[in-house]
Amino acid sequence: MNTFTRRVTTAAICLALPIGLAACGDDDDDTATSDAAATDTTVAADDSTTTAAVADGEASLVITDVWARTSAEGQTTGAAYMTITGGAEGDRLIAAAAPTTVAGETQIHEVVPAEEATDAMDMGESTDEAMPGMDESSDSMGDMGAMTMQQVEFIEIPAGGSVTLEPGGYHVMLLDLVAPLVAGDTFDLELTFENAGVQTVSVEVRDA
Amino acid sequence: MIPNRRRIAVLMGALAVATLLTGCGDGNSDDDQAATDASDAEPGVLGGIVRDPAPDLSTVSLPDATQGDEQLAMVAPPGEFLVMYFGYTACPDICPTTMSDLRTALETLGDDDRDRIEVAMATVDPTRDSGQLLTSYVQSFIPDAHALRTDDLTLLRTVTDAFGADFQVSTGPDGTVDVAHTTWLYAIDDQGRLRVQWSFGTSGQDLARDMEILLDGDAGDQGTA
Numbered sequence: 298m299n300t301f302t303r304r305v306t307t308a309a310i311c312l313a314l315p316i317g318l319a320a321c322g323d324d325d326d327d328t329a330t331s332d333a334a335a336t337d338t339t340v341a342a343d344d345s346t347t348t349a350a351v352a353d354g355e356a357s358l359v360i361t362d363v364w365a366r367t368s369a370e371g372q373t374t375g376a377a378y379m380t381i382t383g384g385a386e387g388d389r390l391i392a393a394a395a396p397t398t399v400a401g402e403t404q405i406h407e408v409v410p411a412e413e414a415t416d417a418m419d420m421g422e423s424t425d426e427a428m429p430g431m432d433e434s435s436d437s438m439g440d441m442g443a444m445t446m447q448q449v450e451f452i453e454i455p456a457g458g459s460v461t462l463e464p465g466g467y468h469v470m471l472l473d474l475v476a477p478l479v480a481g482d483t484f485d486l487e488l489t490f491e492n493a494g495v496q497t498v499s500v501e502v503r504d505a
Numbered sequence: 506m507i508p509n510r511r512r513i514a515v516l517m518g519a520l521a522v523a524t525l526l527t528g529c530g531d532g533n534s535d536d537d538q539a540a541t542d543a544s545d546a547e548p549g550v551l552g553g554i555v556r557d558p559a560p561d562l563s564t565v566s567l568p569d570a571t572q573g574d575e576q577l578a579m580v581a582p583p584g585e586f587l588v589m590y591f592g593y594t595a596c597p598d599i600c601p602t603t604m605s606d607l608r609t610a611l612e613t614l615g616d617d618d619r620d621r622i623e624v625a626m627a628t629v630d631p632t633r634d635s636g637q638l639l640t641s642y643v644q645s646f647i648p649d650a651h652a653l654r655t656d657d658l659t660l661l662r663t664v665t666d667a668f669g670a671d672f673q674v675s676t677g678p679d680g681t682v683d684v685a686h687t688t689w690l691y692a693i694d695d696q697g698r699l700r701v702q703w704s705f706g707t708s709g710q711d712l713a714r715d716m717e718i719l720l721d722g723d724a725g726d727q728g729t730a
Contacts, residue, residue, distance in 0.1 A: 366601055366602070369604070371645075373594065376597040376601075442704060443670075445686075464599070464602035465602065471597065505605060
């Protein structure tokens, strides 16, 4: 499974271009993360920063801008977003857990074009037919701007780089919300990293 | 096959427009939706995707749970626009983000303009979304929005085909429900013509800007060209 940072928001635009126009060709997955790191490290002193210390006392991870959107009436799921900046050594976010007073279950997800979903959703007869003049990869509902989510086993935090969990990309999914997420509320979220261990951050609910 | 032809037409339309747009994101900014960035757009030119020919949606409709399941035709009231979305309520990320952006757009518009935008969300997951649930959901974003729902998946497919949209709901062995759905927002005029569609991530400001263009009529008669 390719769980490396994928610029899904970019992909959403590019879906309209299934033939793979050159305009989208420089959308290299790997560069997105390192590019972001160059700018994100400067916000590490923010008030909302959580600094994760490893055993030797050296700060390795900085987690900023942790938020979740206010849930709509009847909405049973939610998502938490943040920026995670790695230390000198890379790390992996491998688990997340919200209190059971907030959500019944917590998972790490990413939004992907439906055609790229790991479990290759069968799009049914309406899309099974080959399109004349189109290459095979375009023969899916991704052409229609369709997206889906998939659970990921981990999110790679590159050494010296950062990853932003944001709408349309990675998110911590809150399943079976126990109560509505109300603007201004906060709740703790436990994030488990392969190297940095369990880090607890405060999630701010925003009416974004 | 008609659906297939429609899809091809959709693609060609999207390609024709998309090739005019600037790149698909530089990979290092939060504004990868630069294709619709108002700052790059020419005055009076829609930032969203305009398909040519404009799909005719006047023949399709869906039951509106906010109106006792009366059919809502995909035609805006005279002089207005209908903004349509296909989603579902158990959607943690894409749908609330989009509805929130749409709410921002409507808040950005002046009162007169806002009164001329109707919003409708159709669920692609009617098994889990009751009409009441969908109504509560969509109206918590936009108070007078329509909530469209049908158990007739053939009907729903007919409607999504007309838009060039798609959806898929599947249940895994562990009971997990996976939903894939087209994430465009669509603006339909009072003749049932699809005038513009916006990709996921288009900001509320950019949506509002396009809506103003549509409402001002500056976009011309692209739908009838």
